[in-house]
Amino acid sequence: MSKLSSQLICLLGLVLSGCSDQALNNPYPESWANASILYTSFAERPKHLDPAVSYSANEYALIGQIYEPPYQYHYLKRPYTLVPLTAVHMPQLQYLDAQGGELAGDAAVEQIAFTDYVIDIQQGMHYQPHPALARGSDGDFLYHRLMEEQLEDISRLADFTRTGTREVLAEDYVYQIKRLADPRNHSPIAELMKEHIVGLADLAEQLGRQQNADLRKIAIAGVTAQGRYRYRIRVKGKYPQFQYWLAMPFFAPMPWEADVFYAQKGLQEKNISLDWYPLGSGPYMLTENNPNRRMMLVRNPNFHAEYYPTEGEPEDRQRGLLDDAGRRLPFIDKVVYVLEKETIPYWNKFLQGYYDASGIASDSFDQAIQFTGEGGVQLTPAMREKGIRLQTAVTSSIFYMGFNMLDPVVGGASERARKLRQAIAIAVDYEEYISIFMNGRGVAAQGLLPPGIYGSVEGKEGINPYVYNWQNGRMQRKAIAEAKKLLAAAGYPEGIDPATGEALILYLDTTATGPDGRANLNWYRKQFAKLGIQLVIRSTDYNRFQQKMRSGNAQIFTWGWNADYPDPENLFFLLYGPNAKVAHGGENAVNYQNAQFDRLFEKMRNMDNGPERWRIIQQMQEIVRHDAPWLFGFHPKSFSLHHSWYGNLKPNLMANNSLKYSKIDVRQRNARRAQWNQPVFWPLLVLLALFVLALVPAINAYRRRSRETIV
């Protein structure tokens, strides 16, 4: 019996694994076993894959590999450096005065009314194979006028039997910039770009009046194609940060054929749209898009020649990051993104070798990471035994506590309010916060600028002197007694509000809820209680929270910002007066106003990096540290794990197209998977035996009862 059962189980196992020697728990088809495939996951389906609309990290993880803007960040060099991607060289800048006259390269900022960015793109680049570009023998597009009977057999893009391609042209870049202005697309940067690109606002207005306008037929004053491979963008004034925008998918080329093809009603009804099926010229193309289950990128056969960088940081060669220097990209044939909503199965599949990389959720942190005596981190022995590697990097984000500067108690430029804010800044111990709530994955912020952004200073010179002292070669948070002195000077001795004779009451608006949120908020209460201040929490949903921010009804709040590009302008503008949220609907959520800061910001944003700009940045840091409109919280630190077979990895927090540099050692992966995933059958046999044993007394009892009944 036992032998038969064992054979049956083995047979069942073979059936389950498709009668192969593949591991029973392998979630992937056997045919993929020897292919160069990267397996990764997504927890939430992307909202948009249209490059005019998409603007979040999970969306960029996909479209960054498909669409190619003219510029990109060098993969290995630090600080982050822009290099041409589809462009031949960095943009040629031409400054113009108000009359359109050309100015010299060193012209004063006040003189510059416009800047022309002239971009030459590479010749011979082609789009991925796509039905929108398919033509018949007569040269007509095959699928631009689909009939109902043609649509009957179509449920996804892959159902179209014919595809085509064409060369990437300068006019495609122009076309995409027009798409940014099209109200139908709801591009998140439309309003911002209208302020910068000449003619974009007029175009948007015109498109608002004309329904279903053909963008090819409408000109835009500031953006023109100058031949097949050159185009020019005219921006208002001097706007050096514009080059960073040119490295984002918003400015990738889009063939007009895509819009014509996807605009067909029958396709929209089947969820076949540009928002779900991109059409790009990058190293990969999206061949399967089921956002409820799996998305798949496959190597684009038409991808132009691009090569692995030949230079990087000095230690890159030692780390093997230059071993593939000069080799043609990409190295991986296919990337499979699997929907994994829960962290536990994701983590377990990573440990089984079915995902090549993983983040570290809080419930698996202790299993993966241990702290060394010096406060550093390392992998646990179990992880090291599996050959897993750890990568950490401080992100270009900041999470802060903001004081509404319009509030009569904590806001304003008065000495009293400033001292109150400074006292709170000392009392709220963010080092402790990082340790308790983030497993040490963060760095206490000393100002607005995260490490790695131009103007950020490490060490003694870089600390916030209003909150920290430099002692014994390291920064030390000031004693709570100093905070109490500031509080007394602010008119609240021991936290007592003279108006009421009781503890000063302050209000924190937050969207945090649930058990984790409660612990977090209790911690904030305790920090304020160190000063004798009573912190009242006003939890609300995100809608109401935003409403309060827009109307200026919050007093203290926590929020964050992730830099779009590695320039201090993209962080300092969060405190620029004309960006105040209540007055102007901008991103200055604390409504901070400081004339000197604003003047310096206006000067700094138009400058090229250099000693003068550096000096101004330090001045600006000093002003905001002194005024303390923010309590600079922390910069999160990303921790990621990857298996030993996943190579060429270097954290690059600005680049969103780094998959093309990655490589996979398939043989090593297969060997490890086989080693780690041997099925265990004996507990099933034990279970079966126990079941059989349990049946014996049951049968006996039944027979006995039957006999009793007969008697």
Place this chain on the structure above:
Amino acid sequence: MIQYIIRRLLYAVPLLIGVNVLTFVLFFIVNSPDDMARMQLGQKYVTEQAVQNWKRQRGYDLPLLWNAQERGSERMTETIFFQKSVGLFLFDFGISDSGRNIGADIKQRMWPSLALALPSLLVGLLVNISAALLMVLFRNSYLEVGGIVLCVILMSVSSLFYIIGGQFLIGKLLKLVPISGYDDGLNAIKFLILPVLISVVSGIGSGARWYRALFLEEVEQDYVRTARAKGLSEIRSLFSHVLGNAMIPILTGVVVILPLLFMGSLILESFFSIPGLGSYTIDAINRQDFAIVRAMVFLGSVLYILGLLLTDISYTLVDPRVRLS
């Protein structure tokens, strides 16, 4: 019976309108069209102009329920409620606020949900009824006591524990099936074994005890005693007589949930990465996608009404005494 069915279907119309109004009011008490626009447009650089554009494009710039600026019937028709609700009654769910065709999404996602729910229901029924019959067969013995204790233990364990424990034991330690995932066609089987098993095991406690209670009531009936007196074995009397007569309450429980099987299971699908409808509504609520929320609530109501109707009809099939009029 036809008349009865038509009458029930007509009753459903005001019910569905009521559900639709309720969903609409509840949703818009919590979210305004401005909130929805901001949620869809993201968090950076969202201007008032962009919000207004989004609302105009999506038809959320109209008044909610009553348009005082229009005349005649347009006061009702030129409203968000009317514009977004009429299509539902024709089963045209429209486009979600994030731009996807809801009908196509539902069609695509209901099959994986069904692939999980149907075997779970059938195997679960089989196991629960068998376990209940066994307990009744061995009633007043230590086997019955043991069975009841086991059922109470099984009932007391959280379903989340079954899922995580099952994935840990069978997927991670024994490595017999994939921990999570899904595939098309027959390839889906290896992904469904574990969730179906967990679904069945977690339901045994309550299911077996419920059916046991039904069967115990029946075995004390005179016709069972008569059957035994005629010399029928205990097993035969249970299967031939008791089971058949206990079908009405079983059907009540089963048929009513049949249409709802399409709606999926939130936790199971989430943990096993099954691309079903289980999380569709919850995700939509989190994303403030009213179009999906109203469509799913409407569909749920229709299916529930259909389930109740099917239950009534099934009574007539198992009990000749029942007549629908």
